[in-house]
Amino acid sequence: MIVKRKPLNLFERLYLPAIIGGFKVTLRHFFSKKVTMQYPEQRWVVPEGYRGAPYLVKDQEGCTKCVSCQLCEFVCPPKAIKITPPGPAGQLADRPNAEKMPKEFEINMLRCIFCGFCQEVCPEEAIFLMKDYSLTGTSRAEMIYNKEKLLALGGVHAGVQKWKHKAEEAKAQENFPVKV
Amino acid sequence: MMDWLNNLNPATQFALFTAAKVVGAFAVMMFMVAYIVLVERRVCAFMQDRLGPNRCGPFGLLQPAADAVKSFFKEEMTPAHVRKIFYIIAPMLALIPAVLNLAVIPFGSTLGNPKNPMVLANLNVGILYTFGIVSLSVYSIVLAGYAANSKYPFLGGIRSTAQMISYEIAMGMSVIPIFLCVGDLNLSSVIQSQAGRLDWRWLPDALVLPNWFVLQSPMTFFAFCIFLVSAFAETNRTPFDLPEAEQELAGGYNVEYSSIKFALFFMGEYANMILVSAMMVTLFFGGWTLPWFGLDQPAIDLVHGVLHIGIFLGKVFLFLVMFIWIRWMWPRFRYDQLMDLGWRRFIPVALVNILVTAVWLWWQSGK
Numbered sequence A: 001m002i003v004k005r006k007p008l009n010l011f012e013r014l015y016l017p018a019i020i021g022g023f024k025v026t027l028r029h030f031f032s033k034k035v036t037m038q039y040p041e042q043r044w045v046v047p048e049g050y051r052g053a054p055y056l057v058k059d060q061e062g063c064t065k066c067v068s069c070q071l072c073e074f075v076c077p078p079k080a081i082k083i084t085p086p087g088p089a090g091q092l093a094d095r096p097n098a099e100k101m102p103k104e105f106e107i108n109m110l111r112c113i114f115c116g117f118c119q120e121v122c123p124e125e126a127i128f129l130m131k132d133y134s135l136t137g138t139s140r141a142e143m144i145y146n147k148e149k150l151l152a153l154g155g156v157h158a159g160v161q162k163w164k165h166k167a168e169e170a171k172a173q174e175n176f177p178v179k180v
Numbered sequence B: 001m002m003d004w005l006n007n008l009n010p011a012t013q014f015a016l017f018t019a020a021k022v023v024g025a026f027a028v029m030m031f032m033v034a035y036i037v038l039v040e041r042r043v044c045a046f047m048q049d050r051l052g053p054n055r056c057g058p059f060g061l062l063q064p065a066a067d068a069v070k071s072f073f074k075e076e077m078t079p080a081h082v083r084k085i086f087y088i089i090a091p092m093l094a095l096i097p098a099v100l101n102l103a104v105i106p107f108g109s110t111l112g113n114p115k116n117p118m119v120l121a122n123l124n125v126g127i128l129y130t131f132g133i134v135s136l137s138v139y140s141i142v143l144a145g146y147a148a149n150s151k152y153p154f155l156g157g158i159r160s161t162a163q164m165i166s167y168e169i170a171m172g173m174s175v176i177p178i179f180l181c182v183g184d185l186n187l188s189s190v191i192q193s194q195a196g197r198l199d200w201r202w203l204p205d206a207l208v209l210p211n212w213f214v215l216q217s218p219m220t221f222f223a224f225c226i227f228l229v230s231a232f233a234e235t236n237r238t239p240f241d242l243p244e245a246e247q248e249l250a251g252g253y254n255v256e257y258s259s260i261k262f263a264l265f266f267m268g269e270y271a272n273m274i275l276v277s278a279m280m281v282t283l284f285f286g287g288w289t290l291p292w293f294g295l296d297q298p299a300i301d302l303v304h305g306v307l308h309i310g311i312f313l314g315k316v317f318l319f320l321v322m323f324i325w326i327r328w329m330w331p332r333f334r335y336d337q338l339m340d341l342g343w344r345r346f347i348p349v350a351l352v353n354i355l356v357t358a359v360w361l362w363w364q365s366g367k
Helices: A016-031 A071-075 A117-121 A147-154 A164-173 B002-007 B010-047 B063-073 B084-104 B126-134 B137-148 B151-174 B176-182 B187-192 B218-234 B259-284 B302-327 B335-366
Strands: A054-056 A081-084 A104-108 A127-129
Touching: A016 B010, A054 A147, A071 A081, A071 A117, A104 A147, A117 A127, B010 B063, B010 B084, B010 B259, B010 B302, B063 B259, B084 B126, B084 B137, B084 B259, B126 B151, B126 B187, B137 B151, B137 B259, B151 B176, B151 B218, B151 B335, B176 B187, B176 B218, B176 B335, B187 B259, B218 B259, B218 B335, B259 B302
Parallel strands: none
Antiparallel strands: A054 A127, A081 A104
8 A cells, every 4th residue: 555645834834833732742742641550559359260389278167178188289290389288187177078188288389370170180179379469578488378368368269169968968877767 | 256357357348248258159059050950850750750859858849859869889890992081071071161160140230238249250341251261161071071081982982062153153243232232241231231120112101111132122032042042052951951861871971970970960051050050140131130110220238139149049040930831842863964053053153143233333332
């Protein structure tokens, strides 16, 4: 395509229309609303399904959902998760119908790549990638989140309690005939 | 304290007073250099719908201090391939001409004592001195380009040499009509001849317009236009910022510099901007005068003296804002357009302007 360039007239060759046009544009933008987000105070609101930091969740009764199966530790590509199981004579789970819960559960947020495999693999729906991003700390040690911190950040899971009806069934077994 | 000052002999008094003026003027200039950088960054950010630096102190007002600390403490690299002596001299030369030129600018009338005018050196050849010193500022860029011993700075240096030499001619010739009208090369008498109200014949008596050279006659107005454009070219500001065209020269003559040496080039550019603005205010916008409330006569007390300095700085600031605004408003000229504009437009127009002014003055004097 050949762009037709019409010759400039005298007025245009004085650059005056260009000056006025430029001044109008810059003046308009000078007083227009600014797009800058003042970052640490204002943050970008992430969309649904955003894969942020993985945290542990509790069930509606405030019990740890994680049963220390270590599948997430196994699947984690950068090996960011480290689970310490309770061991044979260790602490029992704090909810019925679960055999155990982890003694310690650590996620190294410096290693985590936010892939979401842990969330996908978890049979208990105990770990979820939440909306937190740009995690900061002043030392490497501070960036390793332990179980307590992960549970506190994760909060309560709003979804189903996977084994609740099983527990109720088991309870109902005790007085025969079963009425569920 | 005052007794002690009054009992000193006049020579010592003069020396002391001048030293105080030197320190004061230099401090104000450096303060303006620091803060005009902040103003530039904020204004450009606002034009681009951003906010600019606003974290350091209220409204980012401490940003210049942070910048200074940063540039002093950054690692100072001297690349192995540079020509050492020129490499060190060039940044110094960037700032020196602007500071030297400060000496002849009348930045105020007096502080009450008519024997002590607010100008560091009341030279009879003020404008010649100015142009002599201004032409030195090209050396910093040329030397920086040569000393860096690599291609981008070299190209920047070459461009700048050609540009500054061409526009210096237009700039020098553009002010001749002013001095034809004034009949004196002293900048203080230039300001004196701009006092009072504009005496256009068809102007109503009630309307008091300033008798500044930019308004006095078409010739002086043309002189201002040429001077303004040349000032942009001389200070390497957009639309004539070819020596530091980031897109094509990766920064230009200052590519090989770091830390405070780089900052000196930066300061030099802004100091030159302030200087050229001060020159324009002095030559075309009446310096420290305003035609209202008797502010066009030398001050008789301290309050008016300070007010005059304030008026001068205010005018300079307006020019600086214009410089900044234009930088973020316009694209850059192509190199051949720049040369064309300088040699084939402005120099002939400036020459004709001198001629017309001379003929006009000759005709006026014959009446």
